[in-house]
Amino acid sequence: MTELLSAKTATVDPAPPAGPDPLDGAREALRRAREHLLGLQDDEGWWKGDLATNVTMDAEDLMLRQFLGIRTAEQTDETARWIRSQQLPDGSWATFHGGPGDLSTTIEAYVALRLAGDTVEAGHMTAAAAFVRAHGGLAASRVFTRFWLAMFGHWPWSRLPAVPPELVLLPSWMPFNVYDFACWARQTIVPLSIVRALRPVRSLGFGVDELRTSAPPPRPPRLGTRPGLLHRLDRLAGSYERIARGPVRRHALRRAAEWIVARQEADGSWGGIQPPWVYSLMALNLLGYPLDHPVLRAGLEGLERFTIRTRTPDGPVRWLEACQSPVWDTALAVTALADAGLPAGHPALERAGRWMLDEEIRVRGDWAVRRPNTPPGGWAFEFHNDGYADTDDTAEVIMALRRTGVPVEPAVLRATRWMLGMQCRDGGWAAFDADNTRKLLADLPFCDFGEVTDPPSADVTAHVVEALVAENYAGTLPVRRGVHWLLRAQEPDGSWFGRWGANHVYGTGAVVPALVAAGVPRRHPAIRRAVDWLLAHQGADGGWGEDLRSYRDPSWVGRGESTASQTAWALLALHAAGHGTGEPALRAVRWLVQTQRPDGGWDEPHFTGTGFPGDFYINYGLYRLVFPISALGRILDTGAGDLEATVTR
Secondary structure, X not given: OOOOOOOOOOOOOOOXXXXXXXXXXXXXXXXHHHHHHHHOOOOOOOOOOOEEOOOHHHXXXXXXXXXXXXXXXXXXXXXXXXXXXXXXXXXXXXXXXXXXXOHHHHHHHHHHHHHOOOOOOOHHHHHHHHHHHHOOOHHHOOHHHHHHHHHOOOOOHHHOOOOOHHHHHOOOOOOOOHHHOOHHHHHHHHHHHHHHHHOOOOOOOOOOXXXXXXXXXXXXOOOOOHHHHHHHHHHHHHHHHHHOOHHHHHHHHHHHHHHHHHOEOOOOOEOOOHHHHHHHHHHHHHOOOOOOOHHHHHHHHHHHHOEEEEEEOOEEEEEEOOOOOHHHHHHHHHHHHHHOOOOOOOHHHHHHHHHHHHOOOOOOOHHHHOOOOOOOOOOOOOOOOOOOOOHHHHHHHHHXXXXXXXXXXXXHHHHHHHHHHOOOOOOOOOOOOXXXXXXXXXXXXXXXXXXXXXXXXXXXXXXXXXXXXXXXXXXXXXXXXXXXXXXXXXXXXXXXXXXXXXXXXXXXXXXXXXXXXXXXXXXXXXXXXXXXXXXXXXXXXOOOOXXXXXXXXXXXXXXXXXXXXXXXXXXHHHHHOOOOOOHHHHHHHHHHHHHOOOOOOOOOOOOOEEEEOOOEEEEEOOHHHHHHHHHHHHHHOOOHHHHOOOOOO
């Protein structure tokens, strides 16, 4: 540890220019933002911003309802109106605001609009079909899209990868068992295996031949490679699928159904996320569960609670949140308000603290398969997500609870013990599981969309290290190993990769405060290189932005239109590194002041959250508010007396 913490001479920020205090406007901006955030708190104590993704959620909702025979005209019209509003000029649909068109998203949106009655001759539909054909047609779409097409008879089941339900029978020590997959992937694969085994074909009422091309199917990967070997393994599994009958298959289907039912959450969801939710409903229905069965009824009713309806000049629109983030949002809001000067014991913080305590998870989840001797504790992302506590939420909640004034010792002790037990062998922390790192799964033919494992990441490890330091674990072996992991994970350019936020700005904004809190000197080379990277990527307007294309294209790393949340992440890192009052930080503060809305918030259409790097992204409705408040509050070093709250609710 000593050599890793070796230091060079510290750099000193130049004195700010003479004249009016450049932070005067920031104080007023912070006051307005804080009052705006206080006004968004629910009476029960929580905060939750809308969580926007892309139109595949809405298209698949209509296809699910078509599959189950419950689609209504009102749902269809409102959803179709929303999908049309998100179409790009070239006829496609993107996976994030400002991003390029995506083939599979466009196919699913097109099918949903055909369900709504849009004709193939309509201008927006001919443009969409032309985009699909130009990008390879149905055959070039991702596996999940072709599964949907197969369920409606527009793609042959025989040309889809095998997903045998017998996977659920494999013990946890065998390769390819369901616990080798990340929690979000295993919850999707198990119901998908039932659907794949039963091969349903139901009617859409129309064809999609206009989306096909005459291009030959892609050639399989070379046999001498790992993808090539797994491709041949998939062909063998497909041969087994064609003859799978008898007691083993029936037992596997029964066990898979039991596995699914056991993991339904109290709100009717599966993991609180859309993909396993829709596949679980279809899988159980295919196995004979009627729509009025308590499990299916709860699942369908739960979807309504994830549905956002708004009025537009063109009429009402309806869209679905892929998941919800009240625990995460509440922890971040509490931290922001405390950074902005609200004292522990303030009514808003006390309400939030009591609500978060009520959300503590005291039961074992799938994480216990790899950590059977770790007692339960901690928090999850959702209102009801007891099966999947995660270390990231738990870390943020621990730090937030300490600032509420509510007695929290037993819950925090349990959560801290759980986080320590979830440390991976290499010293880092992942979000949901420990040592979930089997890389060969990514090369399986049915794993062509999103991350399928949950390895340690810099942002999660940083949050856990920071929380453990706050709980007086600085200098302990787990924290030292976490610090070493973070130092090893630094990119050659000085940044850190952001797994759950966009992208290197997020990773760096999380890691620098954690390292400084853990005792790494601000003059340490790793900190200095991170600061240099941030300063080199500051926008001409004073803000920071990083386009989500940076996950696939290195030319976008650290580059993009400035956003409030990403500017705040950079400011948090600069403040922690001792550069919070230098000219670059003051330019960023001015940018936040100048772009603030009159109501105290900020506009942020750009997505800055990440679900699956390279594939699936999120626009968190509160990121644009909570992170600027924290950044401004820390830079101003506000005292409670300077910003006495006028909103107490």
